[in-house]
Amino acid sequence: MAEKKKKTIKIQTPKGRPLLNWVGKHPLEHVQGYPTQLIECFDPQSKNHALKTPVYDGLEKNWHNLLFHGDNKEVLATLLELGFRGKIDLVYIDPPFASNKDYVRKVELRGLKDLGRMEEDSESIIQQTMYEDIWKRDEYFQFMYERLILLKELLAETGSIYVHLDYRMVHYLKVLMDEVFGEDNLQNDLIWNYYMGASGTERWGRKHQNILFYSKSNKYQFNLDPVRVPYNPETIARAKRGEARYEVEAEDLEKSGKNPGDVWSDINPVQGNALEKTSYTTQKPETLLERIIKASAESDGLVLDCFVGSGTTCVAAQALGRRWIGVDVNKGAIQVTSKRIQKIIKDQGKNEKYPTFAIYKVNNYDLKILHTEAKELAIQQYGITSTKTDPFFDGTRDSNELVKIIDFNHPLTLLDLQLIVDELNKRPDEDRNVIVICLGRETKVDAWVEEWNKKQPYKDTRTKQRIKQFIIFDLKDKNFVSYEPSKAEVEIKRKGKNKVKIKIKSFISPTIIKRLELEPGLLRKKIPDFRSMIDVVLVDTDYNGEVFRIAYSDVPEKNNDLVKGEYELEIPKKKTKVAVKIIDMLGEEVLVTKKV
Structure with a gap:
């Protein structure tokens, strides 16, 4: 049988000025989409409508949110093929900053606050590199150029894009975005100013990052009222004294609030003890994303983040009742985002506007x-x-x-x-x-x-x-990477006519053990409870062998809490296959199934 020919999607060449030039610069003239594979679905209200292929026409009247595991260029091209051209209301991305360093996810085993720490240092020793932010400058420019072009194709005419950067690349990316989106469509160079950060003695302390806000056209959405902030108390006091320059009553000023301006000093970075804190060092605060989403996406707007990382964009969009699409090439990012979204949906219960999301794989990045x-x-x-x-x-x-x-x-x-x-x-x-x-x-x-x-x-x-x-x-000669997968012993038994009893009897992650043994200066402690190595437990009570539909999830409330490890759940009265997915602290998954 002849292989089906891939559809070629034509891409409009940017025509804006000025131009940024680099070695190897070339525009995207066309792209091709890739097959999508539905691998997981969270559907607590049993709507059972996750599409095998997420075509926009099929989702428009029966929406569920989308999380894609794959290279974002390939996923963006696939979204164009699936009918999302001109459908995205808001793009927020926090791409690599070309900072010339690795970004890590700090992993601590559950229930053992001191395990994995140096005696004289509070930093976690078990670290997992999520991405390497080390670029040749020309490669970085081409990488961002291609993705910005695709994002513009996906944006609605009334849509906007916010690109989060720092001092290293903001000036270059501003010129690049002038070319892609048009110089006249720059609406703001927002400054996120924070009190934290190194002061140093060699230069002024670097205590801000930039967010470039561009619209696709001059018809863009912007809603000021939901993001107004209180006036300075002195301003209110002057109005109450009746100073002539205030044409409104003090009460009206207090009630309405003011435009936050383009320097935001009222949003703090995520602190180490914050409830929203994840293991990502580059995590942005939910309040930052909430402000952007409220201003630039209507109540039913569609938000896209193709560098999803710790998932904050999707978390904020979910909490605000917006539709969202998240993309990341790193499996750990997909797992962290999924875990956070599940918690929000559970907390909001039946009041949740979009209670279902599905995870799709585009190409194979499991390794x-x-x-x-x-x-x-x-x-x-x-x-x-x-x-x-x-x-x-x-x-x-x-x-x-x-x-x-x-x-x-x-x-x-x-x-x-x-x-x-x-x-x-x-x-x-x-x-x-x-x-x-x-x-x-x-x-x-x-x-x-x-x-x-x-x-x-x-x-x-x-x-x-x-x-x-x-x-x-x-490394093959030295048996260095004689990869041993994580192993679990799980007891799955039917109880009565319509219940199943699940007990995780043991779990071992050779990768975690190896990392602990190799780290110099690590405190040598035994792991008294194997659940310390487990991050999340998911259960599908009627597994079809293809799509894992999450009927129950054990996501501990706090980072130091353990999973329960024992569960009693309802299942169909007929013979069914129960699947238990255990995700360890480094993101490796173990799937155990049994017919009961």
């Missing part, structure tokens, strides 16, 4: 967490010092060798080695050895390395030491 974990373990195991200032090499070793870590999605190839050689040729004074860390290698690699090493000149003729020697560390 991303494993590859990230393996890279972190390799860095620890081999004593590598990460180098953030080098755009090519990943770091150095104590013996001063350069280190290059090959993407674990493919084995080391001759092309990878040639790229390293090309980089060394750009550095004529570089004579250090190069350690290449890989997960598997092609058969021709060993012969190539041997030949290369023989051809290099001597560094010291007396010791016969040569320069620029390639040293291959293949």
Whole structure:
């Protein structure tokens, strides 16, 4: 059977001015959508209407919210194919800042506040890299350019986009957005000013971030009344004294409030003890997103965030009764967002306007967490010092060798080695050895390395030491990434005619155990309760083998609380398959099923 030809979607070329130019700049002329796979659904009111393929026409009159796991460029193209062109009312994105550092999710095991902490430091030691914000500038510009073009295609004519940045890239992105959206459509360069942050002695303390607010046209929505803030008490006092410049009564001023302006100093960053706090270091406060959503999305508006991270945009939209779409390539982000949304829907009960959301996969990114974990373990195991200032090499070793870590999605190839050689040729004074860390290698690699090493000149003729020697560390050779999945023993028994009793008898995450053992200076403590390693437990009481429909979720209220581990739930009277999904603290999932 012939493969179905993919539909090509034409994209309008930006025509705005001024222009930002970079090496390799090219507009998107067309894109192609990808198949979507419905993998999970939260439907506490049993509406059972999650669409297998989320086509806009099918959702318009029977909406459920959407969470996509996949690369956002691919997901945005897929949304165009599914009929969402011109349907989005508000886009908020908090993209990478090109900060030249890794952003991590800090993981603490439940019920053990001190486990995973250094004796002299309150920072969590078990850290999981969610994304690397290390870019060559030209690559960053092209990355953002393509996504901004697609977002404009999805925006309604009355729609708006807010892009959250900091001092590193805001000036470049402003010019880039002038090209994509038009210079005249810049409505505000909002300043989020906060009291927290390093002061330092070398410069003025950096205590603000920028949010660029553009509209798609001059017909954009903006509702001031819901976001007005109180007048300064002195202003009210002057009005009460009857000073001539106030043309309204003091009571009216107090009642109406004022425009917050474009410098927001009244919204604090998320504190460590805040109830909304997640494990994301870049998490934005819900009050910030609530202000943006109230102003730029009507009560039934559709909000999109394609860098969803900790899920704050979706959380705020859900709480305010707006429709939403969230996208992230990182599975951990999808899990954190899902967990937060489930809690809101449960808290609001039957009053919830949109009580159902579904998770879709676009392409397969399940291995991303494993590859990230393996890279972190390799860095620890081999004593590598990460180098953030080098755009090519990943770091150095104590013996001063350069280190290059090959993407674990493919084995080391001759092309990878040639790229390293090309980089060394750009550095004529570089004579250090190069350690290449890989997960598997092609058969021709060993012969190539041997030949290369023989051809290099001597560094010291007396010791016969040569320069620029390639040293291959293949993690497969060392059984370094002998990946062991998490394991669970779960007892599932029918009780009476229409109930099931579930008991999690044991759970082990080899990845968590390995991380604890490898971290230097870690407090050596046993884990007295295996539930410390479990983040969330989900149950589908009538699993069809394809879509996991969440009938029950055990999401602990506080970070230090444990999951219950034992459940008694209603099930159909007929024979049914019960599925229990256990998600550990690093985001790995274990699925246990049984017919009862």
